[in-house]
Amino acid sequence: MKVLITGGAGFLGRRLAMQLLARGTLSGPDGTPQPIDRLTLLDIVPAEGITDPRVACVTGDIADPAVTRGLIDAGTGSVFHLAAVVSGQAEADFELGYRINLDGSRAVLEACRAAGSRPRVVFTSSVAVHGGDMPAVVQDDTALNPQSSYGVQKAIGELLLSDYTRKGFVDGRILRLPTVSVRPGRPNKAASSFASGIIREPLNGEEAVCPVPPDTSLWLLSPRKAVECLIRGHELPSDALGRQRAINLPGLSVRVDEMVAALRRVAGEEVASRIRWEPDAAITRIVASWPGAWNPARAEALGLSGDSGFEAVIRAYMEDELGRPA
């Protein structure tokens, strides 16, 4: 069976690829385990450091229908559609956001429809589909009310995936990811980039800027758990989801000052003191529009789980990315 990861050179895409290669199988469209014969990683840059013979790295524009049609055919059993322009960039570059996040998602879905193999499609959505007047804890049936272009584009992707699923063109699963923290690497243009930066940079001996007030609540999931949820979400029987294809993934509701306190406990005062507080109105507005928590009951009933605490998340980051047990 062929498997495609869009955004395959990204941080989550690469981690997911490694896990899939280690597993070796995934449930096929009929629900039975199938060997992964070919794993294609599509991105705008080549995925680095993956040398498995089953892997093909393809660079291309996901919004170009010729690209997606060339990568999805009757042998494609699974698509993990992670490619996206991140929140801050989609807000700053209106056209790019719609081209990648809307046209790109449509191109993936249209290629699946044309292929006719009814692949399982895992689509990563976001806290950003919620916003405006919300209950303190967002429920599964809380109305989507995105307050950013990124959130609108993710909400549209959800609607499309649900309709393509209802029509039998794909078997879609929408996983609404909390903010993923702690991400390795460098800051990006996501409005939530600081949620990793304020942990990662101080641990690397660098200063980090926190652009939101200390009492800002975030809903977080660690990279390990995010990848685990992507695979478990893929493996769920289609009937377990019914007509509601979206799942709010479990997260940790943590205030930014609690994150810093956890860093201080794990790594000490000197590390924690490398955070500078410089409120940024634009970032604060976007982040404050997201829910600080949602009810993860449905996800947990489906066997998807989050992290036990933010200290453990920091320790896992240090193990996985810095190679030093904390």
Place this chain on the structure above:
Amino acid sequence: MKVLITGGAGFLGRRLAMQLLARGTLSGPDGTPQPIDRLTLLDIVPAEGITDPRVACVTGDIADPAVTRGLIDAGTGSVFHLAAVVSGQAEADFELGYRINLDGSRAVLEACRAAGSRPRVVFTSSVAVHGGDMPAVVQDDTALNPQSSYGVQKAIGELLLSDYTRKGFVDGRILRLPTVSVRPGRPNKAASSFASGIIREPLNGEEAVCPVPPDTSLWLLSPRKAVECLIRGHELPSDALGRQRAINLPGLSVRVDEMVAALRRVAGEEVASRIRWEPDAAITRIVASWPGAWNPARAEALGLSGDSGFEAVIRAYMEDELGRPA
């Protein structure tokens, strides 16, 4: 000021055009009344029977960006975006529905963005954006959960119009129309076509088929009131809507057997006996997925009103379309 009606040759579009020509003015982007110097009616067929010198009838494909860009410029103050492939047709022809209802709406919004005049855009949405597990009476914050491709396309249109409004590219107003009944003319491919046909055809001496069970609840608005709401919705100050650009228009919650009873009272037993009950599973499924009522409190607070009763709706139809007072 230039005004554009997409779907201008359709039944609501033509009625709206007549009303606008009679008024002669609309609020411009800055809120002050402006004369309507030019009223363009875009449709796939020419609008018939409108000879006012201010009117330009244009036939063209709304999903072709060259068409919409050619009709919307810096002088455009208002767009009534009514053009759509109806529910039954969008369900039967997947590609056509997405092309007209999604690509067409985007083409209109992109042309407005390019024009830079920040026009008021009135977008007609639908009961069909709701569905699935709903409260008995849908509230303003009930989650959109469309169960048809048409409903998905309308929900996407709503999200886009809200985002373009938030970004300042247009001043959008989304009016969620109840099922409009009684429409004149012939049956169309809307799943709700029967909601007019079971009144119109018997009054014309013809047999009508009712494809849904007698106890099906519908949420109805008359053509007169629908056009009135489109204009009032346009005239609302932008601030009155705030961030929530969608308004659930007031309607009448009526069961199909109550509609027939009203017809019997207005026109007699012989007329009412011309209805044949032939349940159609596909139509029943779509119609049953729509809400039978929603809370119109916000619309009413904004000065938008519905009909007083279905008998009065039938009488208004007879006056307006048959030229005979009932």
